[in-house]
Structure formats: C-alpha cells, structure tokens
Amino acid sequence: MDIVLAPVESGATLITLGPDLRPTTSSTVGWPDLGPAVEEYERQSPRWIWAETAALYPRLLRAGTTVGRCFDLRLCHVIVRNATATATSELARSATGPWDVPVVPLDDQGPTLLDDSEPIGAFSADLVLAEYRLVDEAVRQATDPGRLRMLLAAESAGALVAAEMKFRGLPWRTDVHDQQLTELLGPRPRQGGRPPTLEDLAVRIRELLEAPGLNPDSPVELLRALRANGIEATTTRKWELEKFSHPVIDPLLRYKKLSRLLAANGWVWMDSWVRDGRFHPDYVPGGVVTGRWATSGGGALQLPKQIRRAVMADPGCKLVVADAAQLEPRVLAAMSRDERMAEASRGLDLYQGLVDAGIVDNRAHAKVAMLGALYGATSGEAGQLMPRLMRAYPKATQWVEDAARSGERGEVVSTWLGRSSPRPPQSWQQVQRRASEVDAGQLDERLARRRARDWGRFTRNFVVQGTAAEWALCWMANLRHRLRTLARAGEMDPHLVFFLHDEVIVHTPGSLAPAVEAAIHQAADEAGRLLFGSFPVEFAVKTVTVDNYGEAK
Incomplete structure (x- = not known):
C-alpha cells in the first residue's frame, strides 16, 4: 500500500x-x-x-x-x-x-x-x-x-x-574527548589562542626558519619562509614537504597534523556538534555523484583515530563495528562476472587471495595492482603490475577499461542498478572540439588527450564506486530491518549510529551483541544476492564488539 x-x-x-x-x-x-x-x-x-x-x-x-x-x-x-x-x-x-x-x-x-x-x-x-x-x-x-x-x-x-x-x-563522551585533546594539544586555550603544544611547535618553527613573526597557519607566509631557508616547496602539503631534509620539517608536519585536529574536531567542534552525550551529524545521502554519502556539517565521514575513544557505548551496551573488506574489488568481480576474481574473494582478504592465486608475489603488490585497475594508474609500480592483473582477470579489467574508454569519448556510464554519470563539462567539450579543428596544434591535441584520460579515469571509477555504494545501501537497508526485529520490550533497541562508505556501527544492548553481529553478516550476504544473484562473490565483513570505537581498529 x-x-x-x-x-x-x-x-x-x-x-x-x-x-x-x-x-x-x-x-x-x-x-x-x-x-x-x-x-x-x-x-x-x-x-x-x-x-x-x-x-x-x-x-x-x-x-x-x-x-x-x-x-x-x-x-x-x-x-x-x-x-x-x-x-x-x-x-x-x-x-x-x-x-x-x-x-x-x-x-x-x-x-x-x-x-x-x-x-x-x-x-x-x-x-x-x-x-x-x-x-x-x-x-x-x-x-x-x-x-x-x-x-x-x-x-x-x-x-x-x-x-x-x-x-x-552517535554516543559521545565529551570528558574522554576533552582528555584526548588535552593529551595531544595541552589544556584548552582561551578563545582565539593556540593550545600549549601547538604554540610550542610554532615557536620552534619560527626559530628554525629564523622568522620571528611567522604565522605557520598562513600558507603564503610559510612558503616564503621555507624558500628563504633553501626549501623550494611549491605547496605546504605533507607529501611535498616530506621530500626535503631540514630540521624544520618534522615539527612543521606535526604542527599541521595537530592543527587539523584542532580545527576539525577540537573543543569548538565538540561544543557545536555534541549534545546530551550524542554527536548528531548531517548526512547527505547521494551527496556525491557516484551515490556515496556526504555530510553538510560535523564531518562524520572523517572521524580521526585520535578521538575515536570518545565514541563510547552507554552503560550495559556495546558498539558492534562492521567493515566490508575490499568492497570495490569484490563489486568489480561481481559486475564483470569474472569467476577467477570471484575465487580470490573467498575469505576476508581478497588481496591475499590474489597472492595465493599466484598473480603477484605479496599482498602489498596485490593492493597496488588492484587500486591501479580501479583508478587507472598507468605508471610506476601500479602500471608495471597491471599486465599481470589483465592476464589473470580479463573480464574484470576489461569492464573498467570499457568504462574508461567511454569516458574518454565523452559518453555516460552507469552503475549496476542504473545511476548514470554526469556528462563532461562544457570546458571539456570545448577542449576536445579545439583539438579537432584544422589549425589545432600539438599543444591543443596533448591537452585534449590529457583531459580525455582524466575523464576516463573518473568514469572507470564511477561504475565501481557507484555500485559499491548501491551494495552498501542494500546492506544498511536489510540490516535496519533485521535490527528492528531484534528489539526487546523494556530495552533500548539495537540501532545504526554510524556509516562510512563500507563501515557501520550499531549501538546495542550488550546481551544482543552476538545477534547483531549475525544480522550484519546476514544482511551483507543478502545485499550480494539482491544485486548479483547467485554469482559466487563473497562479500566478507569483519565485525568486532567493543566498548568504544577506538578499540575497533
């Protein structure tokens, strides 16, 4: 009805x-x-x-x-x-x-x-x-x-x-959060001031760069000071700063890491988002074009490890944390109907399955090769490993290759259930048209090829990431239904409190934790059957029952 x-x-x-x-x-x-x-x-x-x-x-x-x-x-x-x-x-x-x-x-x-x-x-x-x-x-x-x-x-x-x-x-202990922040940053400062640890690091950075008035939070000032000391960085990103050997790099990277924690999940964040012992984020279903969720406030999709101990179950309750292992490669195997890759999905670690099948020599190489296939890596270690993956799993690799070629032609691709990708923007179309004109030069043609490859990498990943998002939605929907049937009169009902792409947390009475773990696995199996029928891909899920989220990882 x-x-x-x-x-x-x-x-x-x-x-x-x-x-x-x-x-x-x-x-x-x-x-x-x-x-x-x-x-x-x-x-x-x-x-x-x-x-x-x-x-x-x-x-x-x-x-x-x-x-x-x-x-x-x-x-x-x-x-x-x-x-x-x-x-x-x-x-x-x-x-x-x-x-x-x-x-x-x-x-x-x-x-x-x-x-x-x-x-x-x-x-x-x-x-x-x-x-x-x-x-x-x-x-x-x-x-x-x-x-x-x-x-x-x-x-x-x-x-x-x-x-x-x-x-x-999401159950949240502000006293534990405050303790974690204090351990990492020092006592809470007055409004507008830096915590002691950050201030000490700022002083050290100024001394090492011989820049007494430097504001380390200003990228412009920081780049100027770095270059004055022979550090020819073009950005202040971690991956670039790590290239240089200078005494300031270590305290600077530590300052940046702690500064991000303070800005994203510090005391002001706690005051704004935690009420009555609960964190209430604004999730945005379908907020990303692939169908993945986003947030419009609170940053629920980016809870750093340093503060996860603050996510603590109520007395008498537990948190059941579940993580779908290597979800996107498993989805790719199911979409492409690649039986050999499905065999590698048996068990909790698909990457180890690639090693056991003799495709690569170790798990690290397996992960690099698979991520290269999903994201279109053509150079470096991933590029060298891709031929092995293509020979071993021709159906799976051809599936993403076809999606990439469609994107390079400016075509639309769709997920398994039918969510379609956006068309390339007008600027992309203009670059492609310019390259086909009579007076187009080599620079125009190179730019068009580069833009085409970039869009191809997007569509390559779209079909896999979007279908993984569909599996996750079916998983949560089925789990939500199963949790409703577990509720007991007079007790808090087990319920979902957190979701991050391929991970969920259920807050449950401790006595129901084993039943919740079983429901999570059953819901994962059902999601696989709903989308892919009887095709033998195992959607392995790791579950752990804990008192706080920090114990789960």
Missing part, C-alpha cells in the same frame, strides 16, 4: 493510493495526531510517498514514530532524471523545476512536532502525487525497470537511515 504524506498549514494530508495510483482515501491530520496516525497505518506495512525524508521524517521521529519504508521523491527524481535508462521519459525531457533542488526542510532542531508554527514543505499532496506518477511512468519505461526500482528503494531506505542516525546520534 502506498500512502502520500504531504504537510499543510495545520498538519499533513494522507492519501492512500490504489494499484493504478489513483487516490482511494484522503484525510488531513493535525500535527499532534500525525504520529499516532502514522503508527496506525504502519501496521499494514505501507510505503510512504513524500517529497523529502530529511524535510519531514524528523518530525515523526521527535514524536516517537518510525516508519518501515518510504519513497523519497527528491532523491528518486535526481536519479531518474539523469539515468540513461530513462532518457526518453517525460521526466527526463522536462524543464528544470523545483524537484531539482532540495526541499526547504522542516526545522528539526526548533519547535516540537506539537508546535504548528514551524515552516511547512514546499510541495502539496497534489504536486507530490503528480511527481510520483511521473517517476513511476519513467521507471516503467526504463530499459531495466527492476534494477532501477531496486536503486530507488535502496536510496530511499538510506534516507531513512540517515535521518534516524542524526536524530538518535
């Missing part, structure tokens, strides 16, 4: 749809009664059709209401509008409109659900229903509607997971 849910001034309109997408019932529910009304409908396992999960679902969560399934129209619109499988649909050919930009969110940090003074979403029930019909018709006409439907369901499920993780938050 599909139910359209759209906000109005006094509450929300609920429209039940029949198989032909025509309304069968319609009612308006006030904000105070919306949560109970949704819970009543949830007994029938409906699918909620709404404009954007991030705009509306937080209101339900604050009322203590969760839903099992939804169809996030904005996320699905973006996928369908840009997919080659639906390129001839009315939706794909329509002019840019309000569905192509994020819906104005209903403030989930302001008034409660019972306060009807909150702003409402921009889309009425009629507009939501009209857009849903357009999307549905486009999918029906798609070249492979089954895969596309799976992608839209997974993307929508991911939106539910993102909203729930933000609402419930």
Whole structure:
C-alpha cells in the first residue's frame, strides 16, 4: 500500500493510493495526531510517498514514530532524471523545476512536532502525487525497470537511515574527548589562542626558519619562509614537504597534523556538534555523484583515530563495528562476472587471495595492482603490475577499461542498478572540439588527450564506486530491518549510529551483541544476492564488539 504524506498549514494530508495510483482515501491530520496516525497505518506495512525524508521524517521521529519504508521523491527524481535508462521519459525531457533542488526542510532542531508554527514543505499532496506518477511512468519505461526500482528503494531506505542516525546520534563522551585533546594539544586555550603544544611547535618553527613573526597557519607566509631557508616547496602539503631534509620539517608536519585536529574536531567542534552525550551529524545521502554519502556539517565521514575513544557505548551496551573488506574489488568481480576474481574473494582478504592465486608475489603488490585497475594508474609500480592483473582477470579489467574508454569519448556510464554519470563539462567539450579543428596544434591535441584520460579515469571509477555504494545501501537497508526485529520490550533497541562508505556501527544492548553481529553478516550476504544473484562473490565483513570505537581498529 502506498500512502502520500504531504504537510499543510495545520498538519499533513494522507492519501492512500490504489494499484493504478489513483487516490482511494484522503484525510488531513493535525500535527499532534500525525504520529499516532502514522503508527496506525504502519501496521499494514505501507510505503510512504513524500517529497523529502530529511524535510519531514524528523518530525515523526521527535514524536516517537518510525516508519518501515518510504519513497523519497527528491532523491528518486535526481536519479531518474539523469539515468540513461530513462532518457526518453517525460521526466527526463522536462524543464528544470523545483524537484531539482532540495526541499526547504522542516526545522528539526526548533519547535516540537506539537508546535504548528514551524515552516511547512514546499510541495502539496497534489504536486507530490503528480511527481510520483511521473517517476513511476519513467521507471516503467526504463530499459531495466527492476534494477532501477531496486536503486530507488535502496536510496530511499538510506534516507531513512540517515535521518534516524542524526536524530538518535552517535554516543559521545565529551570528558574522554576533552582528555584526548588535552593529551595531544595541552589544556584548552582561551578563545582565539593556540593550545600549549601547538604554540610550542610554532615557536620552534619560527626559530628554525629564523622568522620571528611567522604565522605557520598562513600558507603564503610559510612558503616564503621555507624558500628563504633553501626549501623550494611549491605547496605546504605533507607529501611535498616530506621530500626535503631540514630540521624544520618534522615539527612543521606535526604542527599541521595537530592543527587539523584542532580545527576539525577540537573543543569548538565538540561544543557545536555534541549534545546530551550524542554527536548528531548531517548526512547527505547521494551527496556525491557516484551515490556515496556526504555530510553538510560535523564531518562524520572523517572521524580521526585520535578521538575515536570518545565514541563510547552507554552503560550495559556495546558498539558492534562492521567493515566490508575490499568492497570495490569484490563489486568489480561481481559486475564483470569474472569467476577467477570471484575465487580470490573467498575469505576476508581478497588481496591475499590474489597472492595465493599466484598473480603477484605479496599482498602489498596485490593492493597496488588492484587500486591501479580501479583508478587507472598507468605508471610506476601500479602500471608495471597491471599486465599481470589483465592476464589473470580479463573480464574484470576489461569492464573498467570499457568504462574508461567511454569516458574518454565523452559518453555516460552507469552503475549496476542504473545511476548514470554526469556528462563532461562544457570546458571539456570545448577542449576536445579545439583539438579537432584544422589549425589545432600539438599543444591543443596533448591537452585534449590529457583531459580525455582524466575523464576516463573518473568514469572507470564511477561504475565501481557507484555500485559499491548501491551494495552498501542494500546492506544498511536489510540490516535496519533485521535490527528492528531484534528489539526487546523494556530495552533500548539495537540501532545504526554510524556509516562510512563500507563501515557501520550499531549501538546495542550488550546481551544482543552476538545477534547483531549475525544480522550484519546476514544482511551483507543478502545485499550480494539482491544485486548479483547467485554469482559466487563473497562479500566478507569483519565485525568486532567493543566498548568504544577506538578499540575497533
């Protein structure tokens, strides 16, 4: 059963749809009664059709209401509008409109659900229903509607997971965080000042560079001081500074590392993002063109190892941390139907599988060769190892080679379920056209070839990284469902609290930790079957149950 849910001034309109997408019932529910009304409908396992999960679902969560399934129209619109499988649909050919930009969110940090003074979403029930019909018709006409439907369901499920993780938050001990910062940086300074450790390093850097007024946080000043001391660096990046032998390099690199920690996850970050013992990040599902997630605040996708001990389970609870091993190479083996590479995927370490198969002589070379295949390395050690990989796994390497060649021609490529890559920008097209003109010179031709290869590397990785993101969405969606069935009356329910591309964390009562670990593995197996059927690729997942995230790595 599909139910359209759209906000109005006094509450929300609920429209039940029949198989032909025509309304069968319609009612308006006030904000105070919306949560109970949704819970009543949830007994029938409906699918909620709404404009954007991030705009509306937080209101339900604050009322203590969760839903099992939804169809996030904005996320699905973006996928369908840009997919080659639906390129001839009315939706794909329509002019840019309000569905192509994020819906104005209903403030989930302001008034409660019972306060009807909150702003409402921009889309009425009629507009939501009209857009849903357009999307549905486009999918029906798609070249492979089954895969596309799976992608839209997974993307929508991911939106539910993102909203729930933000609402419930990642358990965070500010006292442990403060202790870690103090150990690394010294006591918290007054506003605007440097912590003692950073200040001592700054003094040392000035002395070694004979620059008393140097601000080491200024790249311009720092480069000037480095060059004055014979260090001809062109940037202040770590990989370049490490090339030089000078007494200042070690304290400078240490200063930069600690300075990044202070800026990204220091005391100000803690004050801003941790509330009531929880870190509440803003995840952005589909925030990257490949379908990977991004964040619009808090930096949840970049939690440095130095502070992970602060992610600590509540008393009586545990964190179950799960990491999908070498996800992208396994996805490549499954997409390309490369049986030999699938054999190497058996077990937790695919790279060691390449060594055991006699493709390369050690695990380090296996990793270099595989990453070279995924990212298009043609020189150095990766370039030397690529011929071995191509002979051993011709189907897998040909798959990414074909994607690269398509990109070099300016063509669009798609993931396994049908998310399509963007076309090259106008500047790329102009460079290619210039190289084909009668008076084009060697510089024009070299530039065109370089730009073509660059875009080919992008499309090469797009098909693998995007499909890996699809597997991860299916994994999380299935795991979310399994965790809901594990909940016990009177206990905190096990729930997802963190996601990073191929890693998840579940916060659970300690007594349920073994069941959660089993659910994680079962969900990974199911995600593989959903996407790739019976093809024998093993999606190995490592799980560990810990008290804090720092113990997991």
